[in-house]
Amino acid sequence: MSEPVSGSGDGADRAVGNGPVERLSGDRPTVVPGRLAEAPFALAGQAPWAVSDPYAAALRAGRGPLFLRRTDGWLLPLEVERWCAGADTVDLEVLDRCEGAVLDVGCGPGRLVAELAARGRTVLGIDVSEAAVAHTVRSGGQSLRRSVFEPLPGEGRWDTVLLMDGNVGIGGDPRALLDRVAALLAPGGLLIAETARVDVDERAHVQLVDVTDGHASGSPFPWARIGTRALLDRAAAGGWRTVAQWTSGERPFVALRSDRSASSSAEPPNSTAVISSQRAR
Known part of the structure; x- marks a missing residue:
């Protein structure tokens, strides 16, 4: 299986695993339909939805209940029904703000990827769940089974990156995630x-739980919950500019623009780019 490639825009077609082909045209990635890709690396930390039946079953059913459970027993509900539905009015407001080629990190069942694809936009979803990737493709979008901390197509050339539905908590270290997103974006690119x-600003180890039978799937993995104020503080310290912040349908959002130069954002991908907080513990 071939390694994923992030090229320099020489106009060639590059295979990405067994999945979509990235046509390197000018400065922007273009996703061309292909077969689903299997990640060539061990998925970071083996997040439970990468391997758990409860998550796959919930996506098939289009509903929960599913929760993230902290080690102290506190439960965070996962909005499976909303994720499996089409993009709602709040989602559409967000998508209207997207610029150029869009990368949806932690795309889940792919409602946002499918909506952007239907608009004729260049868009790719990534998720560590095989079931989520398959659902996205069935919905008409393109998706790869990858962690955001693994090498990805188009590194340093995406115009917009999305971190929706709590995915700013991926890896349990928002600052590390912001740094990674900055490396994925083109200079001056947009993060929503x-x-x-x-x-709130908290780090925790959590497990995926189906409360109907009390079953916890997989080993605990690091996650973060972070509110707008704390995220803006970390973003400012990491060289991001705040473009906008708003609340719609009781869901808060921020738009940030990367101030990294082309030389710092276009570094080649590293096949071992998995941060320590996502490794199995």
């Missing part, structure tokens, strides 16, 4: 992130 609905 959905933050927690409360003013």
Whole structure:
């Protein structure tokens, strides 16, 4: 299986695993339909929805209940029904703000990828769940089974990156995630992130739980919950500019623009680019 490639825009077609082909045209990635890709690396930390039957079953059914459970027993509900539905009015407002080629990190069942694809936009979703990737493709979008911390197509050339539905918590270290997103974006690129609905800044180890039978799937993995104020503080410290912040349908969002130069954002991908907080523990 071939390694994923992030090229320099020489106009060649590059195979990405067994999945979509990235046509390197000018400065922007273009996703061309292909077969689904299997990640050539061990998925970072083996997040439970990469391997768990409860998550796959919930996506097939289009509903929960599913929760993330902290080690102290606190439960965070996962909005499976909303994720499996089409893009709602709040989602559409976010998508209207997207610029150029869009990368949806943690795309889940792919409602946003499918909507952008239907608009004729260049868009790729990534997710560590095989079931989520398959659902996205069935919905008409393109998706790869990858962690955001693994090498990805078009590194340093995406115009917009989305971190929706709590995905700003991926890896349990928002600052590390912001740094990674900055490396994926083109200079001056746009990040749109959905933050927690409360003013919170916490790190925890969690498990995926189906409360109907109390079964916890997989080993605990690091996750973060972060509100708008805390995210903006970390973003400012990391060289991001705040473009906008708003709330719609009780869901808060921020739009940030990367100030990294072309030389710092176009570094070649590293096949071992998995941060320590996502490794199995």
